[in-house]
Every structure is written in C-alpha cells, then in structure tokens.
Amino acid sequence: MEIRLFKPSVGEEELANLRSVFERAWLGLGPMVDQFEKEWCEYMGVASSLGVNSGTAALHLSLAAYGFRPGRRVLVPAITFVSTATAVLYNHLQPVFVDVDPSTLSISFDDLERKISKDCVAVVPVHMGGHPVAMEGLMDFAKTHHLAVIEDCAHCAGGIYKGKRLGTWGDIGCFSFEEKKCMTTGDGGMLSSDDKDLLEPLRAYRWVGIDKDTWKRSPGYTSPEVLDARHWYYEVAVPGYKYNMNDVMAAIGLAQLKKLDGMNERRRIIIRRYLDGIQECRHIRPLLPYELKDAAYWLFGVRCNRRDDLIIYLKQKGIATGVHFLPLPFHPLFRDHDEPIPVAKEVWQTILTLPLFADMTDEEVDYVIDAIRQFDRQQ
Numbered sequence: 001m002e003i004r005l006f007k008p009s010v011g012e013e014e015l016a017n018l019r020s021v022f023e024r025a026w027l028g029l030g031p032m033v034d035q036f037e038k039e040w041c042e043y044m045g046v047a048s049s050l051g052v053n054s055g056t057a058a059l060h061l062s063l064a065a066y067g068f069r070p071g072r073r074v075l076v077p078a079i080t081f082v083s084t085a086t087a088v089l090y091n092h093l094q095p096v097f098v099d100v101d102p103s104t105l106s107i108s109f110d111d112l113e114r115k116i117s118k119d120c121v122a123v124v125p126v127h128m129g130g131h132p133v134a135m136e137g138l139m140d141f142a143k144t145h146h147l148a149v150i151e152d153c154a155h156c157a158g159g160i161y162k163g164k165r166l167g168t169w170g171d172i173g174c175f176s177f178e179e180k181k182c183m184t185t186g187d188g189g190m191l192s193s194d195d196k197d198l199l200e201p202l203r204a205y206r207w208v209g210i211d212k213d214t215w216k217r218s219p220g221y222t223s224p225e226v227l228d229a230r231h232w233y234y235e236v237a238v239p240g241y242k243y244n245m246n247d248v249m250a251a252i253g254l255a256q257l258k259k260l261d262g263m264n265e266r267r268r269i270i271i272r273r274y275l276d277g278i279q280e281c282r283h284i285r286p287l288l289p290y291e292l293k294d295a296a297y298w299l300f301g302v303r304c305n306r307r308d309d310l311i312i313y314l315k316q317k318g319i320a321t322g323v324h325f326l327p328l329p330f331h332p333l334f335r336d337h338d339e340p341i342p343v344a345k346e347v348w349q350t351i352l353t354l355p356l357f358a359d360m361t362d363e364e365v366d367y368v369i370d371a372i373r374q375f376d377r378q379q
C-alpha cells in the first residue's frame, strides 16, 4: 500500500463550479472572487475578507496594512512555515523568533515575556497543525504591549476556540488554501477582519495598486448607455502587488467551503482512530494535545526519539511522512536572527507528521497504525 501525506478532496462540486467559470469565460479576478469573499465573511462572521493568491500574500499584506516603520520587530514562533517570517522581512521589519511551548509547539507565552521589547509592533501566533493558541492570554499580552495581532490560520480553516472562530480573535486572520490545507483553491489565501478600515485599503494592494476591479468596469467598455470614453480609466496611488485571487481559484473555494466542516469532522475522526491505535505504544506519543471538539486539525503527527529510523521504517512500508517544521533560525536566511530557542531546537528532532486527509480510508489509517505499533514493539 502507498499512502500520501496529504491529498486534496476535490470532485464533482468543484468541477460544476469550474464549468460555470468556463462558460462565463472570465477566469481572472471577477464575480466568483466577490462571491467567495462574501460567503467567507458569512462563514467566519466577519465584516471584511480579501481573497489573495496565497497564504504568504495574506501575511505580507496583513502586516503592510499597518505601515510600520522599517526595522520594527515582529514576534513569530520559531517553529512554523517560512512564510510567517518572510512576510515580516517583505515589510522591512525584523522577525524575533520566540521559542515554542513544549506541548502545543506554538508560541511560548513564557518566552514572549522574555523577548518583548519596546521595538515590537506585532505578534503572529500560528495555530500549529490546527491546535488553537490560547488566544485570550495572547490578546491580553498584545493589549498590554500595544501589539497588532495577525493570526496565521494556515492550518486551521474552520477551527473554533472557546466558541469563537480562529482568525477572528486577533486583528486580522490569514488563511492558506494551498493544495494540502484544510480546504484548497489549488493555491490561494484569504485575509479576514472585523475592521473594514484596516482591510479594505488592501484591496488595491492585492491588485497591482488599482482601486477598481476590471470586471466591474467591463460592461462599460461596450455599453451604449455609458457614453464615456474614460471607461478604461483607473489610477494607481499605492505600489500594489499581483496578489489577487482569480475566479478559477474562487470557484474551487466556493465548493470547498461547503465541504469544509465535513472534511474537518472526518479529519477529527481519523485522529481519534490514530490516538486510540497508538495509545499502547511506549516509544511513540502524539505530537499535540489534540482536543477534538471544535478545532480543525490539518496535521496529525507523533513524537519519537528515533524519529529518523521511524521515517525510514514507514517509507519502506509505502507510508509518506514529513517534518513540520525545521526551526526557522536553522535556515541560512535567518542565521542573523538566532535567538535562544532551546525547546524548539530540541523538540524538532523528535517530531514527525503522518498521513492525514479527509478521503483517507479507515483501512489506510489502520495500515499506518499497524506499522507504528510494529516499530514501537521492536524498540
């Protein structure tokens, strides 16, 4: 048996939406993006959402919204995907790597207290693997230190913490719809906020600085009612980026959004099966303190002191694995930002991601569990 690590769950619903986009023959930024933003706002219960072409773009723009002075510092967890920190660099700000909590692998509150300084302007909590950061504590910390809070929700679309959707606790929530994530648009991302004044100016930034959508102006190009030779006119007042979502992505996203809760539920059921299956293991333990009520877990993993041997063992059985993530200061890009992060530096050597996707069958899950138990018995 060969089992992938992640696999998008796509089918007839996405194809039907794509057909309508093809029939309209408007593939770029258009009505489907509008519709997706509207439905995402409703799903999240927020005032404003902005579709972009990646989670990375969402993070970049969310920090750009504040126009922070260059050189100011932004607190990010040491274990996360590189984009959480490159978004900081894109804005000419400095990432400060905060150690992780040994249990949840997300930003450590103790280390936040050590790393905070008067130059810090924002904090970017990452709901690692979908496990919620204790947002009430983080918001208190941010308030005390006057920090903007950008939630990196790349791993937790659809997740709820203490009755409130992840991505609505902070000032802006940034989501990734890259192909492996809780829901996908192929590549894509979304910013969400209740603060329209913060988010709406970013519309021009995601569309090369243009403050009008071409598809909304396009009827005027041929309409005899619009006897205005300047129908094509637009002005650029800000140095924007080509970060827009397009209608092909949004068509897939609209179908995925309808399935999101179901896919998250299936992932929770699989995780429950994994947890039951490995509970007797002596050398292998769950990666996170999984709370399977409301959270949306994107990642299931384990910890094992002989992590690399386990990777090889599972590979020989056709089971794909991954490591999420190498602590960022280990990358050459961030060598100059080497802060003390003792927990991250130790724990990352034991962590291992196992296959998890909504279409994974019970038979596939049991096959992985059996392989893990066999490895555990041999130790």
Ligand SMILES: Cc1ncc(COP(=O)(O)O)c(C=O)c1O
Binding pocket: 053, 054, 055, 056, 057, 080, 081, 083, 084, 126, 152, 154, 155, 175, 176, 177, 178, 187, 188, 189
């Ligand atoms: C924590 C985190 N933040 C941001 C991103 C960036 O998302 P995207 O790949 O859509 O740019 C990812 C992608 O894996 C991620 O894991």
